[in-house]
Amino acid sequence: MADAEVIVIGGGIAGASAAFHLASYGRSVTLLERGEIGSEASGGNAGGIGALGWGHIPDLESYLTMGSLQIFRSLHLELGYDIEFRASGGLQAIQTEEQYVYARDRVLALKSRGYTLELLTTDEARGIEPELSPDLYGAMHFPLRGQADPKKTTRAFADAAVARGATVLTDCQVTGIARTIEGTYRVACTNGEFSAHRLVIAGGAWCGPLGEMLSLRIPIVPVRGQMWATQPLPPRSFHSLSSAESYAHWSQHPGWDADHPPELTHIRSNRVTRHLYGRQNRDGEIIFGGDRELVGYDYTVDASGVEVNFGHASEILPMLSGLSINRTWSGMMPFSLDGRPIIGKIPQIDDLYIVSGLASSGFGRGPMAGKLIADYVHTGNRPQVLAESDPARCVTGLA
Ligand SMILES: Cc1cc2nc3c(=O)[nH]c(=O)nc-3n(C[C@H](O)[C@H](O)[C@H](O)COP(=O)(O)OP(=O)(O)OC[C@H]3O[C@@H](n4cnc5c(N)ncnc54)[C@H](O)[C@@H]3O)c2cc1C
Incomplete structure (x- = not known):
């Protein structure tokens, strides 16, 4: 028996949003974060939220920015988390x-x-x-640009995930990942081992080292x-x-x-x-x-x-x-390395997903990036807009 349906590695904005949306869909999800929630880029950024509108033909960038804007607004105004959101322009x-x-x-x-x-x-x-x-x-x-407090926002996603039944573990550094023949991920952490059928890598600038645990080269x-x-x-x-x-x-x-x-x-x-x-x-x-x-x-x-x-x-x-x-x-x-987000399913190993490559604007784009990967995991179907961020273009096996 696996501990959860899905393990998310990384408690930055991408991972916390993914966990929140997965839990909202009724999935059992465990988030593993080696520090505190928002202890890396997601908690220490400038809090700027970029948005230009949907455009005549919405592309991934429009989805990530405008979708995130809507999620920021609803986190603050509907769910009642004071994240200091302001549609400042x-x-x-x-x-x-x-x-x-x-x-x-x-x-x-x-x-x-x-x-x-x-x-x-x-x-x-x-x-x-x-x-x-x-x-x-x-x-x-x-x-349409806005702003919010980065630490409060990232923590609000994690708190909202817990309120919907997710397990969020901090001070929990992932040190090894293995997949059993039965298709279960076993994730070794500094304070225990956890298992799940699906794995989402949301490790920000540490996706490279996390990929190496699975013999993958993730070019972040x-x-x-x-x-x-x-x-x-x-x-x-x-x-x-x-x-x-x-x-x-x-x-x-x-x-x-x-x-x-x-x-x-x-x-x-x-x-x-x-x-x-x-x-x-x-x-x-x-x-x-x-x-x-x-x-x-x-x-x-x-x-x-x-x-x-x-x-x-x-x-x-x-x-x-x-x-x-x-x-x-x-x-x-x-x-x-190509400057584009990497969001989707990693083709080399079954039931393995990634949400990363959000670069210098991942605070403003992270909420929707997390939702899109949650949609993919939940439905099993790739949201069409994620064709642009397909990991197949750049993730390879380690030589
Ligand atoms: C100075 C600065 C200013 C910025 N300003 C803005 C801005 O104004 N607007 C904007 O949109 N973006 C901004 N950004 C970019 C934005 O902060 C990032 O793109 C975004 O936070 C990335 O989110 P993430 O969840 O992918 O990564 P992270 O926030 O880095 O989260 C990844 C998490 O994974 C955890 N992790 C890694 N390895 C392991 C492991 N082995 N086990 C367990 N956990 C692990 C880390 O501890 C970390 O908490 C800024 C960034 C910086 C640094």
Whole structure:
């Protein structure tokens, strides 16, 4: 007898959402997390939720973002978990003429495909975000973007899963995985062994090592993101904020090769662009981050990167230049080598699923990613939209 129908490995937003949705469908599910719920990227991210609308022909990205938005809203407003969700909208600052050309073309192209965004003049942008610099060339406005507290959200999914009958075990590191001839997964943990008929890998930046336990190569690499926060301030900033600089750069130089996922800020330790995102949280801290660097599992915050990021943020919000940094932190983002999500069934072994590769926007996309994998496990049929994220394209056996 297996302990559960499904084991989910990883208590980040992807795994917690998968467990919540599986439990909501009446499945018996056990979630195994080596630390606390949300102890890695899902608890330490910026809490930005990206969304552009469904578009005329909804693709995986529309499903992940718009579906997640709906789940965030319902977790907060219908299920009553205070996750600090706010449909704040987002502004992306344009700082140069070159960025303006990129932004104008992007807005036109996306609007023609049915997405929701606008190009604002600097005065229009300052009308809704008064602290923005008057020196900008304008801003892109994403009215559907939102924000929420990452730790509270991830924990809310785990709590909601438990309320629906799931077992959630923390301080439970998976050290080995075996499949019996009868088709049961036996998962060895630091504090016991658990079994189930189906297994969902939701290990974020650690999907690689988890795959190796099953003799699989899962091409996900850890990309270090780092952030800083000011002291709490009275409300000064209202939107999720970002800069067009990195997007304009990556549109020309995605920087993708066999060893590097696309859209990093550093290639072989050299900075290629400045990336920026942030917001003011409910505690009043202004938090920003941006760097995306491939440094293995090294969490050491790079002070020079923080300095560059603080300078960039101060160009956009000049009021920051009079403030100092109160704390910094870092986390590991799960980037697939081709930059696309890996969500679906792993073809090499029966009843094995994965939900990962959510990269730098997995907080905003994780709730729906978890629901889609839960739908797949529950029905046995692949949601059509997951054709785009099929693990068969990249997961291989270990040589
Ligand atoms: C600094 C920073 C800022 C970011 N800002 C944003 C943002 O504003 N908006 C946005 O959408 N995204 C953002 N992201 C990205 C987002 O946080 C991630 O894409 C997302 O959290 C990934 O979720 P996950 O569940 O796949 O992985 P994780 O949150 O990493 O969860 C995986 C879990 O698996 C567990 N695990 C691993 N190995 C084992 C094992 N052997 N046994 C048991 N458990 C195991 C880990 O402990 C971990 O808790 C940011 C990330 C960082 C680092």
